[in-house]
Amino acid sequence: MTRIDRTEVASGTPPAGRRSHLRAFGAVGVAVLLGAVVAGCSSGATPSSSASAPSSTVAPSSSSAASVAPSSAAGSLPTTSEASTVAFLLPDNTTPRWMSQDAPSFQKWMKQLAPNVKVIIDVANEDPQTQLSQAQAALTQGAKVLVVTAVDGTQAAKIVQAAQADSVPVVAYTRIINNAPVKYMTGDDPHEIGVALGTWMAAHTKQGDTIAVIAGSTTDSFAHLEHDGYMSVLQPLFTSGARKMVGDVWTPEWDPVKAHAEMDAILASAHNNVQGVLCANDSTAEGAIASLQTHGLAGKIPVTGIDATLASDQLILKGLQSMSVWRSVDNEAQYTAELVVDLLTNQTPPASFFTGTVNNGYADIPMKAVPSTVIDKSNMQELITANAIDKTALCQGIPSGTGPC
Amino acid sequence: MSENAAPTVHADKVPLGEHARKSERRESRVAGWLSSALSRGTAMPAIASLVVIAVFFQSQSPYFLSPDNLTNLAVQASLVATIALGEVVVLLLAEIDLSLGSVSGATAAILGVLMASGNMPWFIAVPIMLACGAAMGAFQGWWIAWLGIPSFVVTLAGMLGFLGLQLWILGPQGTLSIFDPNIGALTGSTLPAEAGWIVAAIVAVAVVAAALVRGARGRLTMKSFGLPVVLAALVIAGVAVFNASRGVPTAFLFLLALLVLGWWVTQHTRPGRHLFAVGGNPEAARRAGVPVRRIRFAAFTISGTLAAVGGLLAASYNASAGTLTGGGTLLLEAIGAAVIGGTSLFGGRGSVWSALFGALIMGGVANGLDLTNAEQPVKYMVQGAIVLLAVSLDTILRRRQSRGRQIGGVHV
Numbered sequence: 075m076t077r078i079d080r081t082e083v084a085s086g087t088p089p090a091g092r093r094s095h096l097r098a099f100g101a102v103g104v105a106v107l108l109g110a111v112v113a114g115c116s117s118g119a120t121p122s123s124s125a126s127a128p129s130s131t132v133a134p135s136s137s138s139a140a141s142v143a144p145s146s147a148a149g150s151l152p153t154t155s156e157a158s159t160v161a162f163l164l165p166d167n168t169t170p171r172w173m174s175q176d177a178p179s180f181q182k183w184m185k186q187l188a189p190n191v192k193v194i195i196d197v198a199n200e201d202p203q204t205q206l207s208q209a210q211a212a213l214t215q216g217a218k219v220l221v222v223t224a225v226d227g228t229q230a231a232k233i234v235q236a237a238q239a240d241s242v243p244v245v246a247y248t249r250i251i252n253n254a255p256v257k258y259m260t261g262d263d264p265h266e267i268g269v270a271l272g273t274w275m276a277a278h279t280k281q282g283d284t285i286a287v288i289a290g291s292t293t294d295s296f297a298h299l300e301h302d303g304y305m306s307v308l309q310p311l312f313t314s315g316a317r318k319m320v321g322d323v324w325t326p327e328w329d330p331v332k333a334h335a336e337m338d339a340i341l342a343s344a345h346n347n348v349q350g351v352l353c354a355n356d357s358t359a360e361g362a363i364a365s366l367q368t369h370g371l372a373g374k375i376p377v378t379g380i381d382a383t384l385a386s387d388q389l390i391l392k393g394l395q396s397m398s399v400w401r402s403v404d405n406e407a408q409y410t411a412e413l414v415v416d417l418l419t420n421q422t423p424p425a426s427f428f429t430g431t432v433n434n435g436y437a438d439i440p441m442k443a444v445p446s447t448v449i450d451k452s453n454m455q456e457l458i459t460a461n462a463i464d465k466t467a468l469c470q471g472i473p474s475g476t477g478p479c
Numbered sequence: 480m481s482e483n484a485a486p487t488v489h490a491d492k493v494p495l496g497e498h499a500r501k502s503e504r505r506e507s508r509v510a511g512w513l514s515s516a517l518s519r520g521t522a523m524p525a526i527a528s529l530v531v532i533a534v535f536f537q538s539q540s541p542y543f544l545s546p547d548n549l550t551n552l553a554v555q556a557s558l559v560a561t562i563a564l565g566e567v568v569v570l571l572l573a574e575i576d577l578s579l580g581s582v583s584g585a586t587a588a589i590l591g592v593l594m595a596s597g598n599m600p601w602f603i604a605v606p607i608m609l610a611c612g613a614a615m616g617a618f619q620g621w622w623i624a625w626l627g628i629p630s631f632v633v634t635l636a637g638m639l640g641f642l643g644l645q646l647w648i649l650g651p652q653g654t655l656s657i658f659d660p661n662i663g664a665l666t667g668s669t670l671p672a673e674a675g676w677i678v679a680a681i682v683a684v685a686v687v688a689a690a691l692v693r694g695a696r697g698r699l700t701m702k703s704f705g706l707p708v709v710l711a712a713l714v715i716a717g718v719a720v721f722n723a724s725r726g727v728p729t730a731f732l733f734l735l736a737l738l739v740l741g742w743w744v745t746q747h748t749r750p751g752r753h754l755f756a757v758g759g760n761p762e763a764a765r766r767a768g769v770p771v772r773r774i775r776f777a778a779f780t781i782s783g784t785l786a787a788v789g790g791l792l793a794a795s796y797n798a799s800a801g802t803l804t805g806g807g808t809l810l811l812e813a814i815g816a817a818v819i820g821g822t823s824l825f826g827g828r829g830s831v832w833s834a835l836f837g838a839l840i841m842g843g844v845a846n847g848l849d850l851t852n853a854e855q856p857v858k859y860m861v862q863g864a865i866v867l868l869a870v871s872l873d874t875i876l877r878r879r880q881s882r883g884r885q886i887g888g889v890h891v
Contacts, residue, residue: 167646168802174651292855324855329807330797331558335842338551339849343542357803360654364797368554368667368725385654385799392658464652470595471658 160184160414161194161212163205163233165225165249171403172223173197175462176247179407180221187415202229209233213240219417221410223247227295230254243417246439247410250295253435257417260410262401263429263443264296268303270399270446271378275352276307276317278376278396283349284318286340288333288362290354292324300354300380308352320344325358333361341369351377356386356398363394382449384463390451391472391479401444402460409442451477524873525820525836532840532865536847543847546724552839552846553721553731554666558792560734560838562813563820564741565785567834568778570817571745572758573826574630576782578619578637579813583790584805585645586612590791591655591800592648594662601661609787615641616783617776624775638810646802654801657794665733665795669726678727679718683711730792734835737788741831754778759827789813816841819869840869 162180164172177195184193194212198205202225209220213236220237224230227250234244234254243257250259279285285308290297311317321340325333333353341348346369353359359379366372373393379386382400389395416423431438449457455478457463469479536543562579569576586608593604615637622633649655657663670678690707721727745751753774756764765771786805794800818824819840820833844865848858 170649170651170653170802322852323849326855327803327807329803330799330801331793331803331807331809334797335551335555335846336849338555339542339548339846342545342548342551343540343850345547357654357801360799360801361797364667367663367798383654384652385656385801388656388658467596467652470598471656 157190157192158218158418159192159194159212159216160219160221160418161196161209161215161217162247163208163212163220163222164195164197165205165223166200167197168200175403176223176407179404180411183408183411184414187411188418191415191418198225200225202226205230206232206236210236213237213242218242219414220244221247221414222251224249224251228252245410245413245417246434248406250432250434250439255436256434256439258413258428259432259434259439259441260406260413261441261444262296262406262446263441264299265303265306266443267380267399267401267446268300268305269307270303270448271300271352271354271380272304272307274397274448275304275350275376275378276311279317279350281316282318284320284344284347285350285352286320286337286344286348286362287322288336288340288351288353288358289322289324290358291326291328293326294328297324297328297354304352304354320348325354325361328355328357330357330361330364333358334365335361337362337365338368341365341371346371349375351375353377353379355379356381356383356395359395359398360385360389363389367394380446382457382462384467387449387454387457387463387468388470388472390449390454391468391477393451397448397450399446400449400457400462401446402462404460404462406444409444413442454478522821522830522832522836524876525833525840525869527876528819528840528865528869528872529836529843532843532847536843536850539847540850542850546720548846548850549720550669550724550726550728552842554728554796555846556835556838556842557666557728557730557734558789558796559809559812559816559841560834561737561785561792562789562809563816563834563838564737564831565782565789566813566817567820567822567829567831568741568745568754568785569630569782570758570822570824571754571826571829572775572778573761574623574775574778575634575814575824576616576619576630576779576786577634577810578615578641579782579786579789580805580810581638581641581645582612582615582783582786582805583793583809584800584802585615585641585648585790586787587790587794587800587804588645588648588655590662590794591657594657594659595655595800601659605662605791608791609784612787612790613780613784616786617780619783620776620779623779624772630779642806645805649800649802654799656799658798662791662795663798664729666728666730666792667795668729669721670729670732672722672726675718675722675727678732679715682714686711686714730795737785738831738835745831750774750777755827757826812838812841815866819866819873821873840865 162177164177167173181193181195184191194215194217196205196208196212198208205222205225206229209222212220220233220242222230222233222244224233224246230251231254234251234256237244238255244251244254246256246259246261248261250256250261275285287304287308289301292298308317308319312319320343321336323336323340325336337351348371351359351362351366353362356379359377363372363377366375366377376396377394378397378399379395380399382398386395386398390398412427413423425440427442428440429443430441432441433439447453447456454468458465458468458478465478472479533544542548562583565579566576589611590604590608593599593607594601597604599607619630619633619637622628623630686707718727721731743751745754753764753769756767756769757771757774761771790800790805793804797804816837817829817833818837820830820835820837822829822833822837841862844862845858848861853861
């Protein structure tokens, strides 16, 4: 696998977790205000049944992902006999996937592989300081392994140091932790995902076509690595004149409203002469598609995305978005649980288990990347089979006979 | 402070210089507003900033002033301006509402759940979401007006709580698509060219006729007649520009209707006058018999409702309601727009139009930077510089005017 030095790329940009929204503290206030607010609102006008019932029908879809067959793991996985504790530290509550997919999947796999091990789940509300406190509390409670999705990839080095003082290994989950003795890393390979996007876009446009590029959040190192990935494919085409580029705009916080405005500006400056839109994820794609709709271009030109979110899956079924890239959270959780069990039982996974290494500025960390799949109308059934999305929610408002609906 | 601040927005109710008051009484309401706004600088610095921004970005990109781009800009600005209008209402009271972004996000989520998961038709779902916004605003208004808790604290709590409500309603899927074409049309559609011209004609005739009627009663001055003509010309020019692209955006027309309603309420109704009175000097207002608590309560109910309208526009704009709806920099952009547009952070001075001008300035800069393909770090720095310059321009022009009128002193 070709791999670039992540820290080198990421070092030029602020760490991922520094996105400054005060809103992220929301979860703190929820407990205080939720009851009062719901009461206030439903007494105002909302029939409380209609506001809460649908959301509860959505809820079980991803958390009830119980019936996935255990696939062959890295090596032999003896279950631990003695009861021990591991902690899973997640960064925030605002990104749906952490609590709805990662946490339940990890718990499920731990239960399967090591039923006696207690799993602590903590969510840091996007505050690196909170995450450090949570790590310390987990160590005090006797955690033997920490699995960390860092709020801030650089500040999280302190978490690794604290764990090291107690001889507790740290597995970096999805996000790299810089300059620290991280034991293993699991997650996506943003560069590879970027290459997949770029390759797909090159294949779905013709000689002389103009491609608009809407990049991700400039404060997110993922966005930069992904950008390097698709540009490694597209830049030679732009240079040779085989394709033309417009835009290449960064989208603060991956905000669809910003992406919409960016797409508007691109279309205005290109006089609507755009034959493909490379969007760095599904939420930017959502904004770009809304803009294409007002200009009568939606569904007529290819639009990319990644994450295979419910909203984008529906856009794909409606023919407005062309594809999305999906990585199985369940696979990632499974690989992580396998590594955790190995660490608890003092085993070393075979080198073949890993897909490569990541240089985090301290060492080359063994990395297990989750394979990514290009999802479009034809293979969307895979998402339903893997319990990644709920069929009822997906097919809401989609004509039957379209894709898996 | 307040004694000097109040006249700048409400000359016909509070004594100014004797000659100024006499001349202004004779003017029509429209002409009166325009001339007072322009001469007293409520809108002038913002308009000056807009001109500078337009000239600068046109020199950087030939597309900035193209009809297509201006049409895009009008739709983008409608979103921020609606939230900013809600902020203006509470800023006039010398209060602040930090919850508007979260309220718009939460109400958008309610709309998403009702329509996407509940299959409810838009004409039922939209009133429910607006009522929820009003209820959220009223809930906060009650704490502020009757318990006397500072609005900063109450709405900070609201910002957190309503964000929580938004995330809870959306559930684990995060984003709900809203495919209803009626919702999409709010920001996605434009008036047919003919309809645009008809609207322009009606507005132009109405404005000029109002000035003529007023003028015929009193002395026909250049001021009372010239400005309505300028306004009518602007409306016609605007429609011409929009028609050169896709037509007058429905969202922009909707925003203008909201602004005219807001202007009428704040300038020509008793509650509107009370708003300025309470914002200028709450104690004096209370002694004069103004129902201060009810005014505060009403203001927050209105701002909550407008946040819900903003949520509706946002849901329409991206055909979805998600965890990011109403988030990001929306709240700061709205407060920034209100202040850049000329509404004081300290109450009693401002105008609903500042929401429009401020949103156009903020949106114009962001759009101009998008067009010039500026790097993100550069964008942030330029946006920061322009916010500072626009407010400084506002302050300097205002100070000069107040000196010229010899009502100087403490500047707000």
